Amino acid sequence: MRNVLVLGLVAITLVGMALPATAQDETADDEPRNFETYLSEAHSWGSLGIHVGPDFVAIDWSGITLGENASSDLRHLADGAISGDKDGQVDESELDDFTFGLSAIFQNTFGKFANNHAFSGFVLIDQAEAQGVEVTGVDADGLTGDVDQGGLVTVGIQLRIAFPNVDDYRDVHTVRFDLGSYFIQEGNEEEADRLAGDLTLTVDGADGWTIDGASVNPQCAADSFQDGRLVFEGDDVACFTGHDGVLLSFAINGDGQREKNFLPGFEAAFVALALVGVVALRRRL
Numbered sequence: 001m002r003n004v005l006v007l008g009l010v011a012i013t014l015v016g017m018a019l020p021a022t023a024q025d026e027t028a029d030d031e032p033r034n035f036e037t038y039l040s041e042a043h044s045w046g047s048l049g050i051h052v053g054p055d056f057v058a059i060d061w062s063g064i065t066l067g068e069n070a071s072s073d074l075r076h077l078a079d080g081a082i083s084g085d086k087d088g089q090v091d092e093s094e095l096d097d098f099t100f101g102l103s104a105i106f107q108n109t110f111g112k113f114a115n116n117h118a119f120s121g122f123v124l125i126d127q128a129e130a131q132g133v134e135v136t137g138v139d140a141d142g143l144t145g146d147v148d149q150g151g152l153v154t155v156g157i158q159l160r161i162a163f164p165n166v167d168d169y170r171d172v173h174t175v176r177f178d179l180g181s182y183f184i185q186e187g188n189e190e191e192a193d194r195l196a197g198d199l200t201l202t203v204d205g206a207d208g209w210t211i212d213g214a215s216v217n218p219q220c221a222a223d224s225f226q227d228g229r230l231v232f233e234g235d236d237v238a239c240f241t242g243h244d245g246v247l248l249s250f251a252i253n254g255d256g257q258r259e260k261n262f263l264p265g266f267e268a269a270f271v272a273l274a275l276v277g278v279v280a281l282r283r284r285l
Contacts, residue, residue: 046065053209054252056160058159058206064156068150072148074153075090077098078097082094089147111132123178125176126167130163133160133162135157137158140155172252178246178247198233201231202230202231209252210253218239220236
């Protein structure tokens with residue numbers, strides 16, 4: 001399942017990269033914490049929704065619940081993150097500044113991924129590659145208060161991947177997720193089980209679009225099709241690591257995004273003829 005979730009995992013990795021320095025500088029722990037510490041203490045990986053439209057893929061990963069070490073270290077980062085006023089307390093204003101800053105960091109990083117040929121082809125709509133990623137939201141619940149208090153923190157991130165080269169007049173689009181060549185061949189298959197944990201992954205069509213259940217491949221993924229959606233849980237990880245070839249593919253059906261015109265392809269000629277008719281009628285009158 002890790003293969004499908006690369007963008008979300010990169011987001012969590014970015015937080016993990018930032019945290020150890022803060023943990024080492026701001027806390028009195030004998031052992032500096034690292035990303036593996038935060039992974040091992042994660043209470044829940046929450047739910048990941050992937051919503052596919054004719055020319056975009058929207059990702060909403062919510063409910064990622066991290067342990068006390070991560071929550072404390074994130075508070076140290078948020079305290080005075082923009083203002084520089086480190087008073088040991090995180091208020092709502094500082095939390096807003098912090099999540100805004102994280103959005104900017106993620107946007108910069110995902111922008112680089114979108115233009116990195118190593119990741120080209122990992123998601124395709126009608127064989128067209130993604131041309132950009134927009135971070136549409138970052139949220140964190142449980143970060144306000146004393147920086148050294150215990151408790152858990154729940155974080156989430158929302159992304160939108162754009163496919164502007166797709167012909168959005170069409171009523172059927174083919175979608176393909178294929179990260180296997182990048183991750184599985186790099187020897188990460190054995191880590192998938194551990195990282196999937198309690199994560200629930202749901203893939204469905206965006207507003208006005210539905211997945212064609214008969215088009216879903218591979219078969220193990222088709223078996224998870226229910227009520228118009230693909231639903232995977234941690235135990236389904238073998239479906240994404242136990243075979244070669246395309247990781248996940250399907251078709252979506254709906255109405256083309258743009259308004260359908262009468263006699264498509266002849267619109268300009270029709271308008272020109274109408275204008276000529278009006279001019280001729282005026283001359284007669």
